[in-house]
Amino acid sequence: MKLGIATRLTLWMAVLGCGAAGLTGYYAWDASCRLERQSAHSELLTSTQVLARRITLNLESIERNLQVIARLPVTRQLLEHDRPDDADRLAVLFAGVLDANPSYLQLRVIAADRHGLERVRVDRVGSVPQRVSGDDLEEKGHFPYVADALPLQDGAFYLSRISINHETSAGTGPGLPMLQMAIPVREHVGPALGVVVVNVDLNGLFRLLAADLPEDYQLYLANGAGDILIHPDASRAFAFDRGQRALLQDEFAQVAPLLSGDRTSAVIDAPEAERPAQIAAFVAQNIDSPANGDRLVLGLSEVESVALAQSTAMGWALLRIVGGTSLVALLGALLLGRALTRPLNAMAASARGFADGHEMKDLPLRRADELGSLARSLYELQAQVRRQLGELRHKQDELAHLSQHDSLTGLANRRLFMDRLEQALAQARRHGHRVFLLFIDLDDFKIINDRHGHSAGDEVLRVLAQRLQAQVRELDTVARLGGDEFVVLLGDAVDSAQASVVAHKLLNALREPVPVAGMALVIDASIGVSNFPEDGQSASELLAHADRAMYAIKALGAGGVGFIGQVMPGDASGDVRSVPAG
Incomplete structure (x- = not known):
C-alpha cells in the first residue's frame, strides 16, 4: 500500500521533530559532561596544590617553633x-x-x-x-x-x-x-x-589540613619510593611496616614520572576495576628528608559519578525534555503537516549550533502551540547550561586566586611571587637591567600574639600588608611568604640609592603605630636587600641573600635596612652594609 504524501510528510515530520529533540539533548548533555569533567580536573588539581602548599607551610611552622625553642x-x-x-x-x-x-x-x-x-x-x-x-x-x-x-x-x-x-x-x-x-x-x-x-x-x-575539603574527596600520600602512607583503604598504608610493599605507582601508573622527578603534577581518569571509576590529581612535593626519598607525592581523588553528578542530573532532565518535545513534535506533525517543516528545521539547526557553543537564535518563543513550548524548553535549557557553566568558571577563578594569594592579607603568595621574580630576572638578563629584592621580617612579632592574641596579630599583619602595598607602585610586587615575613620586588630598573629610598620608606610606614582594639601597637622591622646580578643569578640566590641580609640587620637589635655584599664561605650572615635613612 502506497502512503500518501500527507502521511509520509507526517511521518517525516515526526521523525525530524524527535530527531531534533534528541540531538539537542545529546549535544547539550555531551557538552555538559566534557565541561564538567574539565572543571573536576582543574578543581581537584588546584585543591591538591593548595593542600600541598599547606603541608609545606605547616612543616615550616614546625621548623620555626623548634628554632625558637632551640634559640x-x-x-x-x-x-x-x-x-x-x-x-x-x-x-x-x-x-x-x-x-x-x-x-x-x-x-x-x-x-x-x-x-x-x-x-x-x-x-x-x-x-x-x-x-x-x-x-x-x-x-x-x-x-x-x-x-x-x-x-x-x-x-x-x-x-x-x-x-x-x-x-x-x-x-x-x-x-x-x-x-x-x-x-x-x-x-x-x-x-x-x-x-x-x-x-x-x-x-x-592531615585532618587539620584537609578539614575544609569536600567530604567526598579521598586523600593519598606516598614517600619518594612510592610507599603508600595515607590511603582511603587503611590496610594499604604503611605496608612496609608489615614486611610488605604497597606502591602508589602500582595503583596509579601515571604517578611514576612524579616519583622520578620528570613531572610535578598529574591528573588521572582511573577506569572502573575493583572499585568505582575515579578522577584523581597528584602533586609531587620536594622535602629535605633523605629518609623519605626527599619527596612526597600527595593526591586527591573523587568518584567519577560524584564529580559528574550535575551532568547525570542534566542527562535525566534532558531525557525528560527530549521525551516531551518529541511528543509535541509528533502531535504537531499530525496536525500541521507541511506547516511544521520550517520551524522544526530551524529549531534543530539552533540546537546543533548550541552544541557547538553558539547561542540559540530564531526560536519561536511567542507561539502558543507545541512548537512554542518546545522552543521555550530549549531556551530554558540553554539558560540552565550557561548558568551552570558560569558557576563552574566562578569556582575555578576563586580556586586559582586562592592558589596564588595569601588568604589573610590578600597579597601574592610565594608561588606567585617566585613566578614574577623569574619573569623579572628574564627581562633583566635580556635588557641588562638590575633587579632589587627586599626581604622584610617584623621584629618581635611573636610578642603581639602572646600578649594580645592571634586575632590582634592577624589585624596587625593585614594593616601592615596594606601599608606596604600603598607605598609601592603598581608594577612592584608585594608578597607574604608566611608568618611575619614579606618580600617586595621592585618591578623596574632602579639603582641602589633608589632601592634604599624605597626600603626606608617601607620601614617608616611599618613603624607607624597600628590601632588595634583601642591600642596603638608599634612594630619594628628588619629589611634585607639583594640585587641581580651582583648578589645572585637565580631567584633562590637573591631570596637567600636578602634573607641573610635581613637576619644580619636583625642581629644588630634595632631594625633597619641592610644590603648584602659578598657572602664569605662559612659565614651565614655575609658582608652586610647597613644603609641609613635618606
Missing part, C-alpha cells in the same frame, strides 16, 4: 647546667605549644651527653599536655632523631621517615603514623649541647 637562653642553660627551675619553665612553654598545635603529640629537650637523656618532656595524654619527669625520663641517644640531628649545622633540621611509631613510652602515640622533627641546640661555636624534638601525629596533621 631560647633557657634551653641552652638547661642543657649546660641541668637546673630544675629551667626545666620547669620549658615544661610550661611546651604545654602551651601542645595546646596550640593539636597535631603535636610530644615535645622534648634531649641532652647530647648521658646517652641522650631526656631533660624535659611533655606528652599529650588524650587532649591534655602532661609532663614526664624523674625516673620516667629515658635515654634516646640511639634513636636517629638524636644521633642524626646532633651533627647538623646550626639552623638545619632533621625530618624522620614517615612511619608507624613503635616507641612504647606513654603518650608518644604507639601504633600511630608519625614523623619526628629535630633541631640541634648549640652555642655559637662548638658541638651541639642537645636537640629539641617534636613528635607529630600524621593523621591529626
Whole structure:
C-alpha cells in the first residue's frame, strides 16, 4: 500500500521533530559532561596544590617553633647546667605549644651527653599536655632523631621517615603514623649541647589540613619510593611496616614520572576495576628528608559519578525534555503537516549550533502551540547550561586566586611571587637591567600574639600588608611568604640609592603605630636587600641573600635596612652594609 504524501510528510515530520529533540539533548548533555569533567580536573588539581602548599607551610611552622625553642637562653642553660627551675619553665612553654598545635603529640629537650637523656618532656595524654619527669625520663641517644640531628649545622633540621611509631613510652602515640622533627641546640661555636624534638601525629596533621575539603574527596600520600602512607583503604598504608610493599605507582601508573622527578603534577581518569571509576590529581612535593626519598607525592581523588553528578542530573532532565518535545513534535506533525517543516528545521539547526557553543537564535518563543513550548524548553535549557557553566568558571577563578594569594592579607603568595621574580630576572638578563629584592621580617612579632592574641596579630599583619602595598607602585610586587615575613620586588630598573629610598620608606610606614582594639601597637622591622646580578643569578640566590641580609640587620637589635655584599664561605650572615635613612 502506497502512503500518501500527507502521511509520509507526517511521518517525516515526526521523525525530524524527535530527531531534533534528541540531538539537542545529546549535544547539550555531551557538552555538559566534557565541561564538567574539565572543571573536576582543574578543581581537584588546584585543591591538591593548595593542600600541598599547606603541608609545606605547616612543616615550616614546625621548623620555626623548634628554632625558637632551640634559640631560647633557657634551653641552652638547661642543657649546660641541668637546673630544675629551667626545666620547669620549658615544661610550661611546651604545654602551651601542645595546646596550640593539636597535631603535636610530644615535645622534648634531649641532652647530647648521658646517652641522650631526656631533660624535659611533655606528652599529650588524650587532649591534655602532661609532663614526664624523674625516673620516667629515658635515654634516646640511639634513636636517629638524636644521633642524626646532633651533627647538623646550626639552623638545619632533621625530618624522620614517615612511619608507624613503635616507641612504647606513654603518650608518644604507639601504633600511630608519625614523623619526628629535630633541631640541634648549640652555642655559637662548638658541638651541639642537645636537640629539641617534636613528635607529630600524621593523621591529626592531615585532618587539620584537609578539614575544609569536600567530604567526598579521598586523600593519598606516598614517600619518594612510592610507599603508600595515607590511603582511603587503611590496610594499604604503611605496608612496609608489615614486611610488605604497597606502591602508589602500582595503583596509579601515571604517578611514576612524579616519583622520578620528570613531572610535578598529574591528573588521572582511573577506569572502573575493583572499585568505582575515579578522577584523581597528584602533586609531587620536594622535602629535605633523605629518609623519605626527599619527596612526597600527595593526591586527591573523587568518584567519577560524584564529580559528574550535575551532568547525570542534566542527562535525566534532558531525557525528560527530549521525551516531551518529541511528543509535541509528533502531535504537531499530525496536525500541521507541511506547516511544521520550517520551524522544526530551524529549531534543530539552533540546537546543533548550541552544541557547538553558539547561542540559540530564531526560536519561536511567542507561539502558543507545541512548537512554542518546545522552543521555550530549549531556551530554558540553554539558560540552565550557561548558568551552570558560569558557576563552574566562578569556582575555578576563586580556586586559582586562592592558589596564588595569601588568604589573610590578600597579597601574592610565594608561588606567585617566585613566578614574577623569574619573569623579572628574564627581562633583566635580556635588557641588562638590575633587579632589587627586599626581604622584610617584623621584629618581635611573636610578642603581639602572646600578649594580645592571634586575632590582634592577624589585624596587625593585614594593616601592615596594606601599608606596604600603598607605598609601592603598581608594577612592584608585594608578597607574604608566611608568618611575619614579606618580600617586595621592585618591578623596574632602579639603582641602589633608589632601592634604599624605597626600603626606608617601607620601614617608616611599618613603624607607624597600628590601632588595634583601642591600642596603638608599634612594630619594628628588619629589611634585607639583594640585587641581580651582583648578589645572585637565580631567584633562590637573591631570596637567600636578602634573607641573610635581613637576619644580619636583625642581629644588630634595632631594625633597619641592610644590603648584602659578598657572602664569605662559612659565614651565614655575609658582608652586610647597613644603609641609613635618606
